[in-house]
Amino acid sequence: MKNAAVNMSVDIGGLVLKNPVMPASGTFGPEMEKVIDFNRLGAIVLKSITMFPRAGNSAPRVCETPAGMINSIGIPSKGIEYYLENSVPSYSKYDSPLISSLSADSIDEFAKLAEIVTKSNDVDAIELNISCPNLKGNGLAFGMDADITFNLVKKVRAVTEKPIITKLTPNVTNIQEIAVAAEEAGSDCLNVANTFLAMSIDVHTRKPKIGNIMGGLSGPATKPIIVRLIYQVSQVVHIPIIGCGGVMSGEDAIEMMLAGATAVQVGTANFIQPDAMIRILKEIESYMEQYQIKDIREIIGQVVINQ
Amino acid sequence: MESHQVRILSNEKVSERYWHMIVDASDIKENVEPGQFFHFLCSNSIYPFLRRPFSVYRIDSDRNTLEFLYLVKGLGTKKMTELKAGEKIDIFGPLGTGFHLKESDSNILLLARGVGIATLAALAYKAVGKNKKVIAILSARCRNDLLAADYLTSFGVQVYKVTDEEGTSDLHNVKELINQLLIENDIHALYTCGSKRLARLMQSIGKREGLWGEIALEENMGCAMGVCFACLCHIHDGHEAKSARVCVDGPVFPLEQVILQ
Numbered sequence: 001m002k003n004a005a006v007n008m009s010v011d012i013g014g015l016v017l018k019n020p021v022m023p024a025s026g027t028f029g030p031e032m033e034k035v036i037d038f039n040r041l042g043a044i045v046l047k048s049i050t051m052f053p054r055a056g057n058s059a060p061r062v063c064e065t066p067a068g069m070i071n072s073i074g075i076p077s078k079g080i081e082y083y084l085e086n087s088v089p090s091y092s093k094y095d096s097p098l099i100s101s102l103s104a105d106s107i108d109e110f111a112k113l114a115e116i117v118t119k120s121n122d123v124d125a126i127e128l129n130i131s132c133p134n135l136k137g138n139g140l141a142f143g144m145d146a147d148i149t150f151n152l153v154k155k156v157r158a159v160t161e162k163p164i165i166t167k168l169t170p171n172v173t174n175i176q177e178i179a180v181a182a183e184e185a186g187s188d189c190l191n192v193a194n195t196f197l198a199m200s201i202d203v204h205t206r207k208p209k210i211g212n213i214m215g216g217l218s219g220p221a222t223k224p225i226i227v228r229l230i231y232q233v234s235q236v237v238h239i240p241i242i243g244c245g246g247v248m249s250g251e252d253a254i255e256m257m258l259a260g261a262t263a264v265q266v267g268t269a270n271f272i273q274p275d276a277m278i279r280i281l282k283e284i285e286s287y288m289e290q291y292q293i294k295d296i297r298e299i300i301g302q303v304v305i306n307q
Numbered sequence: 308m309e310s311h312q313v314r315i316l317s318n319e320k321v322s323e324r325y326w327h328m329i330v331d332a333s334d335i336k337e338n339v340e341p342g343q344f345f346h347f348l349c350s351n352s353i354y355p356f357l358r359r360p361f362s363v364y365r366i367d368s369d370r371n372t373l374e375f376l377y378l379v380k381g382l383g384t385k386k387m388t389e390l391k392a393g394e395k396i397d398i399f400g401p402l403g404t405g406f407h408l409k410e411s412d413s414n415i416l417l418l419a420r421g422v423g424i425a426t427l428a429a430l431a432y433k434a435v436g437k438n439k440k441v442i443a444i445l446s447a448r449c450r451n452d453l454l455a456a457d458y459l460t461s462f463g464v465q466v467y468k469v470t471d472e473e474g475t476s477d478l479h480n481v482k483e484l485i486n487q488l489l490i491e492n493d494i495h496a497l498y499t500c501g502s503k504r505l506a507r508l509m510q511s512i513g514k515r516e517g518l519w520g521e522i523a524l525e526e527n528m529g530c531a532m533g534v535c536f537a538c539l540c541h542i543h544d545g546h547e548a549k550s551a552r553v554c555v556d557g558p559v560f561p562l563e564q565v566i567l568q
Binding site for chain 2: 026027045056060062067071219270273
């Protein structure tokens, strides 16, 4: 940032970022180069990649709900080969680190993908998308089970030295169990969290507003629940947390950091204001100046609880 | 590709379901082509807060204005009707790929349904400006929804109207009309927007007659800049089917390529 007196650098489990703001997977792509300077971002996070090409889910794939958006895109993908030959190298001209988000149908496939991606020098960290609600029936995801999460992360840990970010699902009874399982298996960082399994019905046509019937809810409507989840997770793990869910402003980012997040991801806001991440960065800086915070790390987990 | 705060010059109801907005486009430096669209921030509220895509209805480069004809359908468009002349609105664009007009095509046929009429009106205006003969079949639920008919006629488009209320818009009737127009005129290209049913008809006629054409697709969008993959459609690519993003790869596609489900 311009003001050298303010240090916004954070460490998300072995990966040092110049600032804590990055896009959420699936809400960012090369086309945004025309709108924002990618070098300003804490990190570049690509859309989840799968081993083989796959089509997306049936339309409509997005709908709006009060202060929220439901999506069921279904991870359309060109496969890992195209990804490593074309997508990943196109970002090497930027100095922001690149985080590869992986999606797979089995634990072994996650490990295989991680092994392949690890060979790329352009990939700085791996985000395990074990929490997409749009791939299996009823929104089922690997990240709903602590044992499966443990085994999955452990297998990936065995094949990569790169920092692992495990993206948790909020669609669980006790997120703390899953968070601990991921940490014990060797995850370097946790993303809290993916979207909330949701459904919306058009009362005039009586049809679901999403082609896949259910989808994942994101946006400001989810933020208070995400803040709670970050707080709960931060009570039981020792690894950094990336907050993700409804960040629209610098204050939203600060709120998540106070709850225990080290960095934040911005998703839905990018669709409303394509330059939202740059504005959010400026707002974080203003907050720091207002409260004379020299180092952003000073506020991580600093929610004041009077008990 | 950027968002612009543009001043609204007028925003008026023009029929039971349609509104017409004119904005001052003097700050928009990019060239705007028929078929391209803008992503509108319909309100500054938290609900609705997602943008809505609208294709350009009229590009007036003399007055530096852009016009949009929009169907009031849901919360976003309802909010847009509350905006008054003099207020500003945040529009992101121009986005997407517009229509193509070939020099050698002197006579073109347009088939539009409902709000698709707005999209093809901009194309018709440009084509007439290039001294092409433009024939347009406009289809709608009722006569009152055929808003642009008089406007199109005013600059020389040969307009045919069909409506559900008059029982003239059924597929058989439209097909007969097109066949008649093809006999009477030496048509070189086909353009369509607003109905998959009519688009399939145009595809089959294009194939039968060996005519090329283009279609503007509509789809719910998230980002409108190609990153979220919400607006995927399917197109033929050689012998294979592949997905394409309506927002950046379209919204205008070659007529024969689009797979209409």
